Amino acid sequence: MKKRILAAAMACLLLVSLAGCSSGGNGGGSSEDSQAETSGEGASSSSDEGTQEKIKVGYDIYFLGNSWSVQLYQEFKWNAENNYADKVDVTYVESDNDITKQIANIEDLIAQGVDVIITTPCDTTALNSTLQEAMDEGIKVILLAAAIDGDSYDSLITVDEKDFGATGAKWLVEQLDGKGKLIMLEGISGFSTNTLRQEGALEVFEEYPDIEIVADEDADWDYAKAKTVASDLLATYPEIDGVWSQGGAMTLGAIESFQAAGRDLVPMTGEDNNGYLKACVDNNMEGIAVGKPTWLTRVALDTALSLMNGEEVKKDNIYPVATIAGLKEMEEAYFPELSDDVWCGTELPEDVLKEVFK
16 A cells, blocks of 8 residues: 555656656556646547557567666557557567667568557667658657657657756765765667766766766666676776766666675665665665656557547657655665566556566
């Protein structure tokens, strides 16, 4: 019951006061509240009435190399098979974070004559001409969770990535009283998500002359790679006062690297990853979890239906970032019975999450 109440409350905070977290496994409160916002934009208001035949959706699985991207795909698939089974037929392609393969996959979906393409671009410019080709063929293009430098799309569905980076940076500066040596753990170069989060953080750090960034390394939003990168940095730098990280799975790797090296834990930013939240609680460690929900996949499906119904949708549907800050909020938000790989911003039932990350 505590988790159900928390889920509804935090979903309301996300939509009304720019904070909160959609809880996995409870569905009801978070799903209804977030659906209310998208239907307010015309995203799902007439889906049931206007679409008589199933629309053909081409879904590009851009990457399965970290737990967030796995949950994003699984949440889309679960929605397509459960909540939209009578509305959509989905053709899946897999791009493996390879822009050449992604271009070929999108071209294949164009050749198959799908109605809508939903993709997460692996590069901010390389895919643009292919997306424009799709639009020229009358195919609707939805960008999910990553942007491009251009306008060859019908709708972008994501969060404010620059604010994502800045939110964690501001918290970290406050924890360090505006001075100290930092390391930065980035995601994957080339993604708009990575670039914008980094820009948001650096703009904050530049305001504090006593903040020194001693290292800024890619770790692919991946736990194992981040653990290796952080271990190498700890061996190189005897003084590290704080860690700014783009993603919670990377922060968990950093925490374990500090512990393995016998170094005191320092303030670290993270994402709403269950393992990061658990680690903060278990180590009595203050932290901040900034969120990018995987329920954006449901918004993408709603938007696809609306576009095919001829409804007006937002070109740039940018959601505010959610935050979980401090031990009290973390204790209430994390799921001790679920895998470290689960992400908080989800509408997937708990039994599905257990199966995905067993």
